[in-house]
Amino acid sequence: MAQSNFKAQNKKRQRFVEKNGRCNVQHGNLGGETSRYLSDLFTTLVDLKWRWNLLIFILTYTIAWLVMASMWWVIAYIRGDLNHGHDSSYTPCVANVYNFPSAFLFFIETEATIGYGYRYITEKCPEGIILFLFQSLLGSIVDAFLIGCMFIKMSQPKKRAETLMFSQDAVISLRDGKLCLMFRVGNLRNSHMVSAQIRCKLIKSRQTPEGEFLPLDQCELDVGFGTGADQLFLVSPLTICHEINPKSPFFDLSQRSLMSEQFEIVVILEGIVETTGMTCQARTSYTEDEVLWGHRFLPVMSLEEGFFRVDYSQFHSTFEVPTPPYSVKEHEEKNSLPSPLSYKSSKKYKKNIKPK
Numbered sequence: 001m002a003q004s005n006f007k008a009q010n011k012k013r014q015r016f017v018e019k020n021g022r023c024n025v026q027h028g029n030l031g032g033e034t035s036r037y038l039s040d041l042f043t044t045l046v047d048l049k050w051r052w053n054l055l056i057f058i059l060t061y062t063i064a065w066l067v068m069a070s071m072w073w074v075i076a077y078i079r080g081d082l083n084h085g086h087d088s089s090y091t092p093c094v095a096n097v098y099n100f101p102s103a104f105l106f107f108i109e110t111e112a113t114i115g116y117g118y119r120y121i122t123e124k125c126p127e128g129i130i131l132f133l134f135q136s137l138l139g140s141i142v143d144a145f146l147i148g149c150m151f152i153k154m155s156q157p158k159k160r161a162e163t164l165m166f167s168q169d170a171v172i173s174l175r176d177g178k179l180c181l182m183f184r185v186g187n188l189r190n191s192h193m194v195s196a197q198i199r200c201k202l203i204k205s206r207q208t209p210e211g212e213f214l215p216l217d218q219c220e221l222d223v224g225f226g227t228g229a230d231q232l233f234l235v236s237p238l239t240i241c242h243e244i245n246p247k248s249p250f251f252d253l254s255q256r257s258l259m260s261e262q263f264e265i266v267v268i269l270e271g272i273v274e275t276t277g278m279t280c281q282a283r284t285s286y287t288e289d290e291v292l293w294g295h296r297f298l299p300v301m302s303l304e305e306g307f308f309r310v311d312y313s314q315f316h317s318t319f320e321v322p323t324p325p326y327s328v329k330e331h332e333e334k335n336s337l338p339s340p341l342s343y344k345s346s347k348k349y350k351k352n353i354k355p356k
Contacts, residue, residue, distance in 0.1 A: 021283035193271030
């Protein structure tokens with residue numbers, strides 16, 4: 001009962017990384033540093049939400065069209081073309097431009113290279129030729145910037161990360177006679193993740209011997225860097241294993257101490273999307289109440305006729321297995337102490353040895 005109450009209390013605390021991979025960090029009081037966002041305007045636009053991207057896209061083109069159409073109208077107004085709209089003997093700057101709507105239509109036809117042929121620039125308007133060249137250059141720059149921004153945003157592999165699954169909980173149990181922290185990853189798509197690599201970070205506040213408090217201190221968890229186990233061939237669900245040994249930050253973690261700990265394990269899976277060649281990153285995290293002591297994942301692979309079948313309905317399922325409730329540190333200290341029987345036998349042996 002006390003354990004369930006404690007876990008319910010822990011669930012209310014703030015996470016550093018959400019289960020869906022979103023980092024729960026907001027930057028405030030930047031002061032003059034906000035100018036750095038404008039110096040990298042392209043990345044800033046790509047990072048914006050879709051609704052702001054669409055708003056900027058529409059506003060930029062609308063304002064550019066109105067400004068350029070106004071410049072064509074001003075030229076026609078200064079030259080007096082508006083007063084000779086239907087005079088066949090008069091040669092205007094732009095033929096058949098009588099008012100602002102007609103100037104706007106001429107600009108759209110020119111910018112979109114529609115070319116209906118009804119409105120066109122005459123050779124007796126050098127200022128119109130210069131404005132036409134400026135319009136062409138400006139239009140190319142705006143198109144390249146905004147369309148490139150939209151293309152990069154649409155081709156981002158963020159949605160690909162949603163088809164990479166992580167188990168809802170992590171487990172601690174014995175594997176090959178060693179106490180291990182384990183979680184499961186899976187790929188829902190048939191397309192592979194090339195050069196997939198996984199990393200784990202332990203997020204935990206601590207205080208140094210000098211008295212310095214380190215909030216959200218990051219510590220690396222070894223998931224097979226030395227053996228290459230962190231390089232994944234992710235065609236079927238895999239169980240990632242962190243061996244708890246003297247080098248592990250969970251060396252003194254026991255079933256009892258797990259109930260009073262506060263930490264967060266951040267998992268980062270990176271790889272190259274096979275179909276696009278772009279780098280994709282998927283993230284999740286496990287808090288202490290999502291680490292199950294003495295559990296193991298249910299098998300999800302089965303051999304069918306001619307192929308292997310993955311049952312994702314059991315992907316998050318676990319079952320209890322016999323697991324020592326004490327930590328690896330306590331286990332090693334217990335094994336290092338001599339037993340009473342061996343102590344008595346050694347004492348008796350010393351008594352039988354008589355000095356010469």
